[in-house]
Amino acid sequence: MSENFNASTEEVQELNEILQIRRQKLKDLQDKGKDPFCIVKYNVTHKTKEVIDSFDELEGKTVSIAGRIMAKRGMGKTSFCDLQDRDGKIQLFVRVNELGEDAYEEFKKLDIGDIIGINGTVFRTRMGEISVRVHEYTLLSKSLRPLPEKFHGLKDTDIRYRQRYLDLIVNPEVKKTFIMRSRIISAIRSFLDGRGFLEVETPILNMIPGGANARPFITHHNTLDLDMYLRIAPELYLKRLIVGGMEKVYELGRMFRNEGMSVKHNPEFTLLEVYEAYTDYHGMMKLTEDMYIHIADTVLGTRKFEYQGQEIDLSLPWPRMTMTEAVKKYSGVDFDTISSDDEAVSVAKEKGLDVDGITTKGEILNLFFEEFVEENLIQPTFIIDYPVEVSPLTKRKPDKPELTERFELFITGREMANAYSELNDPVDQKERFLDQVRKREQGDEEANMMDEDYVLALEHGLPPTGGLGVGIDRLVMLFTNSYSIRDVLLFPTMKPKE
Helix, strand or coil: CCCCCCCHHHCCCCHHHHHHHHHHHHHHHHHCCCCCCHHCCCCCCCHHHHHHHHHHCCCEEEEEEEEEEEEEEECCCCEEEEEHHHHHHHHEEEEEHHHHHHHHHHHHHHCCCCEEEEEEEEEEECCEEEEEEEEEEEECCCCCCCCCCCCCCCCCCCHHHHHHCCCCHHCCHHHHHHHHHHHHHHHHHHHHHHHCCCCCCCCCEEEECCCCCCCCCEECCCCCCCCEEEEECCHHHHHHHHHCCCEEEEEEEEEEEECCCCCCCCCEEEEEEEEEEECEEEEEEHHHHHHHHHHHHHHHCCEEEEEEEEEECCCCCCCEEHHHHHHHHHHCCCCHHHHHHHHHHHHHHHHCCCCCCCCCHHHHHHHHHHHHHHHHCCEEEEEEEEEEEHHCCCCCECCCCEECCCEEEEEEEEEEEEEECCCHHHHHHHHHHHHHHHHCCCCCCCCCCCCCCHHHHHHHCCCCCCEEEHHHHHHHHHHCCCCCCCHHHCCCCCCCCC
């Protein structure tokens, strides 16, 4: 039984009794000079999975393993228990004539949740189960609280997220998710490193929160007596490095956006941003396809897999649609035939959309996309050519200056990547910053601030550059078939308990 925030009076009383018993057991050990918390190390020779996988080689040989007791079954002078370590579980076979009566009696007093180290011989029981016959054991840490009740497990998501350590102990599939997350991130790094990209680190504390439209977290530097911001994106710093001649860079790191929480959003999240000189958003599309396929091949061993009951197929080619084409397909409205902002607003009202504060055709087109298109994009699909009004850092299309060379990748109805041909005209960039400043002055807290130093950097010359951003948490959700972003964050943001 874990600590339950909604426990009944009887459950609380039972828990208190268990706590008292376990603490008394610890005191008894300490009085005998056997305090487990005084032990500083234990020599482990094998992991449980290694013993099971290499049974033919290890049968009859002595091993030392350590882990947590997950179950106990006593039969008089013989006991069995399940020992769990990082890699799995194995059965321990314990007999009084192996340990001696005193040690065996002490062993029987151990609780589920205690951490022990054992030295024993590998064998197979008459029932065919690979086990370790215990010759000696050492109590390494006393568990003073009981684990969740084994038959029902830990299902309460609130407790699972708040007490992730319990979740990892009793729900093996959760540990697999985070092992997969680590492997995915390793695959991303190996992919980019293999293509000549350099991993870099840029400031988390920013003077100006740039690179995205988002509300920042504000903090204060005491020595400078200056308000600063937790970064919302590393984009402007990374493009400064391209100006400096580094040409191919990426950063994997935490970002912070002071926004709402949902199954898709957490205020603290991991973002990958990649920048490459002398390419454009078409080059970033190819890079995105190759990276996703590399992850699938490396981590899953297949390009077809299930996400929440839907089969996802990463096989090439991935469809490409302009935002205008996608909106026409799913809403029936052709924005190529709309000639003015007022006409766009009127069409939106006819469709029942809330256009409060939205005044331009480009913003209305983006609103139509969000309302009518996104949820339909289940298989990998690139949506390209976004309006300039919603793309303040993106290069315009030469033949359609009201649009930009930008794409977003959608899978399972969710945005999975965002990329541009980066705006490198300092005059145009400054004008767009000023437009963002006007929006902030009108109450848009997510609009960009003016970054004079970034404009100064552009004035020294930014080569044609492609940039890509990928939300790692959503990517991990996809490849681990996880419904909520909290299922792929070890410690998601939670509202404090009252």
